Amino acid sequence: MDFSIASLGPCRIDSPFAPLVEARRTTEAYVDEGDRVLFDDTISMVAARGLPIEQLPSFEPGGPRSRIFFEPAKTRVAIVTCGGLCPGLNDVIRGLVLELTEHYGVRRIVGIRNGYQGFIARYGRDVVDLTPDAVAGINEHGGTILGTSRGEQDAGEIVDCLERLGISALFVVGGDGTMRGAINVSAEIADRGLKIAVVGVPKTIDNDIPYINQSFGFQTAFGRAAESIRTAHVEARTVPNGVGLVRLMGRHSGFIACYAALAKNDADFVLIPEVPFTLEGDRGLLAHLRKRVVERGHAVVVVAEGAGQELLETNGTDASGNRRLGDIGVHLRHRISQDFDEAGLELNLKYIDPSYTIRSVPANPYDSVYCLRLAHTAVHAAMAGRTEMVVGRWHGRFVHVPMRLAISKRNQVDPEGDLWTSVLEATGQPPNLR
């Protein structure tokens, strides 16, 4: 099935639960339930649709509704964080808890420990009571106070647990694997005829979620990654024929590599999954790198972990079901050394892989605000009875995105777009290394 924004038109969020409860506050601006945020941003895109305006692809705007579904005093809520660490997880947890308690007056919120494992009896993990006191100051720290784990768990057992705990709304913070699990949970909930909203806050340090302009933690992450490029640059330029090689995150998308490279402008070559390259030949990376080192005395190469996979032999998947990648960083280190050696050139190569350092830091102020507002949006959505959806930001507006849409493809760097153009301009690398 072609599950895309275009096929959806003005996409609606499943809300099997008719909102009947009047919201407590009356002074604030409620969202107009009939409005939609446009998917397209240029006249050419709109024109190409050939559709009446009201049928244009669009998202439901996020925000507080004048009528909500769940009666706050009777609502129990659960929060779970899954997958790898990402800056801002604690900000999201804290934002959810504060909005639920202080805005809506929800009194019982539980945290599920170590991802989906926390729902499953045999792992023996207790739930955590999440009160405003319990979340005070947690945003100062990296990681997640709830812990995480990778991998799915049985949807039936999860819903058993939700029923046992009397949960009305489940907030799931995680990546695409996690959202796939949440869809299964939603289906099980529907099968059992339960009234439990499942709302996702999409997490991906790689910024590869589609229909969402920038994922939380991304700015913090690339800021930190930029420091590694700086390190590489400092090391490279202090030694004769210094080469700094930095391997950054980015399984399918090179956003971190691109933004980090632009932040300090210390990189000479940026390699991303979206733009294939070759090592050999006159137009390959190695020849260009050698040339740069001979001319300037040093160079910095930034490579996203998912780049150049076609040059490697790999197989298998990890616990989250992600394909195991070959280690392009180690491969490049080896090949660059070999190449300089064959060319009779001295080489002082420094290899830097900052990985965990990037994922475990607290969110920067921007991401803190963004996480807070995503959390507010998620709470409003859940209280209004929306389900099987994630919150996002599209062209600066907070929106509701159907869960299936959010995992239907990946957000990637457009090799024809202005981000990649800026990278090419800033590095001076040739548009094609092949």
Next chain:
Amino acid sequence: MDFSIASLGPCRIDSPFAPLVEARRTTEAYVDEGDRVLFDDTISMVAARGLPIEQLPSFEPGGPRSRIFFEPAKTRVAIVTCGGLCPGLNDVIRGLVLELTEHYGVRRIVGIRNGYQGFIARYGRDVVDLTPDAVAGINEHGGTILGTSRGEQDAGEIVDCLERLGISALFVVGGDGTMRGAINVSAEIADRGLKIAVVGVPKTIDNDIPYINQSFGFQTAFGRAAESIRTAHVEARTVPNGVGLVRLMGRHSGFIACYAALAKNDADFVLIPEVPFTLEGDRGLLAHLRKRVVERGHAVVVVAEGAGQELLETNGTDASGNRRLGDIGVHLRHRISQDFDEAGLELNLKYIDPSYTIRSVPANPYDSVYCLRLAHTAVHAAMAGRTEMVVGRWHGRFVHVPMRLAISKRNQVDPEGDLWTSVLEATGQPPNLR
């Protein structure tokens, strides 16, 4: 004259100069000259226009053009920075210089010293040669290597200087006063029949430029401002009846106050120019503040410098022509002390005014990237012959905005919008302090 985006329709940038030169590079993605970035972002807004799609309000997209106007080898360029400091000024200068030299091959770029004063002979300021070497690493430092000054200068003398220097393109980095000056310069250029492009990079630490989603340096600024709120919070909670009072920038717009308050969530009251308030009475600030301190033992008040001006008597304007504001921070400090005194309550008030600290820091990684890309956009625009325009970002797209439009009004926090709603939710302050 009603100079607004709605009245403009698909707004064009004056380009009296027909681009005839073929751009040097051929591999990259050129901007489609016919396309436009939509001003509206919801279906309701578009529908309300009642216009054919191609007549909808819209901006010209930024980016490299396949045909440019100025022949790089013959082009001389000038850069000037004006007004107060803002994080990212050096990033913009550096981005302009690198893009001009490395992408287009422009060989002569001069920096004008101390704002518009640098054009005027009697100030006796030499110009600075801006080469890639001269701008290496300047983005590590706050401020601007060119210096600034406030206030306008005679447009005729400025154009005399541009002619004398043989300038083809002038990049002006500054606020709305500066852009007003640039419009005069453009007019003088047109009067003399010269072919000099004038392109602005709008600077405002307050984020109050319309038609531009977020101004450069803003994230750095509010991140730093958040530290002051943290300081106030730490001081307030360690003493009996502690009140932290933080005065932040924001003459007309409370964006810094709002975002900084959300970043750490330590504020109990946020006061901004867009939302009037009273001090006295049961529903005034003082009563609410007293109540909060009695209940919790401490409180933090964040006030934008332009807030509550109706409570003060002020007059006069500064060198940039801005109305002098009364000092709301000092006024609040006085009135809060008085009020606690009258109520017989102990008070330990700490007043914090971080002003310069916020303006003089280097850009954070996000703003560095943003400045670089704004600079790239500005260079592409100027080389293609665009003039009397500024570069901006609208809904995530880099765009060209007519200079007159960019100063036609101010961007302000919408008291009915989701940002202010988030602030109310995060602080718990009443929607109306009056």
Next chain:
Amino acid sequence: MDFSIASLGPCRIDSPFAPLVEARRTTEAYVDEGDRVLFDDTISMVAARGLPIEQLPSFEPGGPRSRIFFEPAKTRVAIVTCGGLCPGLNDVIRGLVLELTEHYGVRRIVGIRNGYQGFIARYGRDVVDLTPDAVAGINEHGGTILGTSRGEQDAGEIVDCLERLGISALFVVGGDGTMRGAINVSAEIADRGLKIAVVGVPKTIDNDIPYINQSFGFQTAFGRAAESIRTAHVEARTVPNGVGLVRLMGRHSGFIACYAALAKNDADFVLIPEVPFTLEGDRGLLAHLRKRVVERGHAVVVVAEGAGQELLETNGTDASGNRRLGDIGVHLRHRISQDFDEAGLELNLKYIDPSYTIRSVPANPYDSVYCLRLAHTAVHAAMAGRTEMVVGRWHGRFVHVPMRLAISKRNQVDPEGDLWTSVLEATGQPPNLR
């Protein structure tokens, strides 16, 4: 009475309590009770004493003792923090709690709220249980979790409270006023024949405690202060005739001003309490400042709050009994403006007073380690029955200093010493501004 290190000889700590309990651990290195850390550090100083070696002025070394006085299982401990904030307070609290519980096995530790007020019934402040869980992560935050207040309280009431709580050891973290209070408490304890050890951890952001090489939080503080000097420098050099004026802490001692000025080397003049100066005349500050601005276009003046008091009229004392200082910063701002005005020179003066920002930040890694080790030393001293003493570091060794000695005078910058010489060299200011 001449209470100085010289008059004390090998100074002993009052230990009315004979240590009889065998310490729990046997594997570590115990301090040799008979040894002493030398006060003198040069041969000329030692020779000038004309004393046998064993009578040379010296301190008792800190560290674990093989025999202790208090039986851990029966020991109750109280901790109180007094006076203004200083980076590292939470580190000290945490270090005390962890060492008491994990090393010695002490089970009951209470925190007293808001300084000495917390002992006094009429303020109605409950004590806080301090467990390892309660102090986990507190060192990530500035301030003190116990709160503080200024001013003394009645020693009798304090000891009443200690008796009521069954306290065996009291740790007092505070400045010289606080230590004066602690001496009174000690005297009252002795009068009542109680066995309560009173051990101080001296706190002063100004580094003005004698017989202690560097006070905790000092490095964090001057590091932060250096940022303000940087701000002043950035602002000053971007405007015509820019002068940055930075007022830093330092009532009696200019250490923060000196170190902060050296850290970035952006200052042109450093003014400290230890070195008088004049404003007027050819050799006064104003003439030199004008000259510097004319020559270089900008200048930065750093002034410690206690400098130049002879130029001001002041009176009164604050709640801690400290003499109120005149505001030298505001005075300089006024006089510099006047002076440039009279000389017909343009002036763009930026005045920066970072005060709270410096005191409320978390300790940097060095200070964290230092606080932890000071806390360890304090715990070892108290458990061994030492009382009326403070812990310090002398020439790199942790030592015990009699409380009376620690408040007998102030540590000051030596105008003939190498620190001030370095400042003169780094700023290029004349040795005498008078």
Next chain:
Amino acid sequence: MDFSIASLGPCRIDSPFAPLVEARRTTEAYVDEGDRVLFDDTISMVAARGLPIEQLPSFEPGGPRSRIFFEPAKTRVAIVTCGGLCPGLNDVIRGLVLELTEHYGVRRIVGIRNGYQGFIARYGRDVVDLTPDAVAGINEHGGTILGTSRGEQDAGEIVDCLERLGISALFVVGGDGTMRGAINVSAEIADRGLKIAVVGVPKTIDNDIPYINQSFGFQTAFGRAAESIRTAHVEARTVPNGVGLVRLMGRHSGFIACYAALAKNDADFVLIPEVPFTLEGDRGLLAHLRKRVVERGHAVVVVAEGAGQELLETNGTDASGNRRLGDIGVHLRHRISQDFDEAGLELNLKYIDPSYTIRSVPANPYDSVYCLRLAHTAVHAAMAGRTEMVVGRWHGRFVHVPMRLAISKRNQVDPEGDLWTSVLEATGQPPNLR
């Protein structure tokens, strides 16, 4: 030959050059040439010497002399930086240049490129003119503007180059290998009867230089290393049975590991070269680690690169002549995984090796000040004709240390001293893992 401080007595710096020139300034405090800084710091140490006071082991104090040897106007100076990067190198270079030019009026200072290689003609590296302008702001950046290289070069060729350049004083910044090279250069200078002072600023990120309390860059380095431990802790505690393993610098000395572990107190085990340990058996690391993980759910192990070398097979030396170490980090990772596997325990191990990140950062404010003052001391020494010596700080005093003494042994963590005791107390690890 027994080359130790004890055998030297009051150790003198070779000064074959009698200082005859009157120093320019007269207002400052000159060092008393006859005085000495005591080596011993306790009465027991002094007493044990059984020597008259004037024969006690001691250092010459650093600082300005009233009579100097080199006439500034005729003096040419060279600066070289060698070996691995260390925070503060640029601060030292800048401090040397500013002190030479602004204090003494030396007019010609050259920087030698890429360590000792820069002296050798066949490497073809030009020298760099070092003026105050050339060093402005370099301390904001990590690395060294002069570049470095590893390994010695022929002393004869180096002195040829010094003669050719007309150098009077050579400043060598580097580690023990570098100082060994400098001693050879000094010998060659003496053989040729030249008047060239050779003064060292000892560089070691490991803090392993003897007779110097703390080497420059050390505080910056361990502060950064503490962040890696924090990362490991955050990662470990978010997953079931998480183990964070952090490999830090420290070939022979565990100072960075100890201080970094104390700074955040997140480590459960610290392994250093000075304290051997076993992996196997009931008292070995693996058993203790398993126990800790089972009890708490997670643990952090910090290992200095030189620790546990007895557990590995290694051979060879690097270009600086240092023995190649086996990779204890990788070995531990492997053995811990194996061990948990055999015990049937889940394990989520995160391995972190921050290496370059720590070495390439700019100095923190403390180290900046320290570097500046070391540089001042070095300049005073050289101008006064001291040679074959390094500058250091002993018990808080800047001193001159004979070069041979500075490489006669290594500074190491004392397993019986208070630093290691604090580490044991803070981690709770057993004193003996064997």
